[in-house]
Amino acid sequence: MDIRHLRYFIAVAEEEHFTRAAERLHMAQPPLSQAIRQLESELGVQLLRRSTRHVALTAAGQAYLERARGILEELSSASDHARQVAAGTVGHLVLGCVGSATYSLLPQLSRGLAIELPGVDFAFRGEMLVPDQVTALRNGDIDLALLRPPIADLGLTVVQLRQDRLVVALPASHPLAATDRVRVKQLAGSDLIIHSAHRRSMMYDVTLGILREAGIEPHIRHEVGETSTLVTLVAGGLGVAIVPEPVSALQLEGVIYRPLVRPARTVSLAVAHRADRHEPHLVRALAVIRELT
Structure with a gap:
């Protein structure tokens, strides 16, 4: 079935006249009449009652008109959706x-x-x-x-x-919380809260590497899987943590963030x-x- 035949049929049904429908479709009347006859032949039913003055829908034609309109609406919707997918907007x-x-x-x-x-x-x-x-x-x-x-x-x-610098998350009661910045060597002897090694956290390797380069053997008190848990344990006074600066957006009472310097580090x-x-x-x-x- 030619989709154009559906459009032709809808135009004739709405205009109730072949000549007006042909003018609306910008085509000649004979090929329009031929297309409607072909459509009826393919369906095996009469869709229109024709007279010299006007055209009327049969019961089958009325039912077909409703479905034909739905088909064209679905086709239009499918085309719009395809264009949106191609444009990356859906x-x-x-x-x-x-x-x-x-x-x-x-x-x-x-x-x-x-x-x-x-x-x-x-x-x-x-x-x-x-x-x-x-x-x-x-x-x-x-x-x-x-x-x-x-x-x-x-x-x-x-x-x-981008690059994010590293900071130290400190309990508010920690002596280093009173300083403006923290040198790596000042972390010697501090209990460490760190992302879990067995879950292969990138920050685990970064933190241990920074401390060992400074000659500090890390004393890991807790390993955690989530950043929120890490900061919560710092707030509880259980240790310090080296974290990317964006973690400081997680503000909890009892936690102070200070820049890590000498050397300054980024991730x-x-x-x-x-x-x-x-x-x-x-x-x-x-x-x-x-x-x-």
Whole structure:
């Protein structure tokens, strides 16, 4: 069946006249009449009662008119949706965030993505460690990840966003809380709260590397899986923690953040996705993320 025949039939049914319908369709009347006869022949039913003055719908024609209108509306909707998909303005994406980005960047990012891409349905997973993010990207459980390199997986595309300096989270009662900044060597003898080693946290290796370079043997009191738990334990006076500066957005009573100096250190923040993913809405989301960070 030719879709044009549906449009022709609807025009004739609405105009109740072949000549007026032909004028509306910007075509000659004979091919219009022929197309309607062909449509009736294909269906095996009479759709129209014809007279010299006007055209009337049969019962079958009235039923067919309603369905034909619905078909054309669906076709129009499908075309619009296809154009939106091609433009990257609709879709669904899950964004996984490393702990420090969860509290500092995710509120701003979720608002910005909603404004810039209102037709894309975003879901967010916070407090993810980098190894968990890599696994989730591979499995398709998340589509994008805000994480901290290095990433060794060659199946992922990793785009650097910025550098975040490291700070020390201190209990308010700690002697170093009264200083403006903390030197690495001043952490000697302090109990340490750190992200878990068995979950292969990037910050575990960074923290231990910084202390050992300064000749300090770390005294780990607690290993945790979530940044919020880490800061809560610091607030409880159970130890100190070295964290990316964005963690300071997580303000809890009893916690003081101080810059870590001599030497000053930074860690990268990046956005990653599977290298075989190039959907337009994902590409547009990447551009928004880069702009907002």
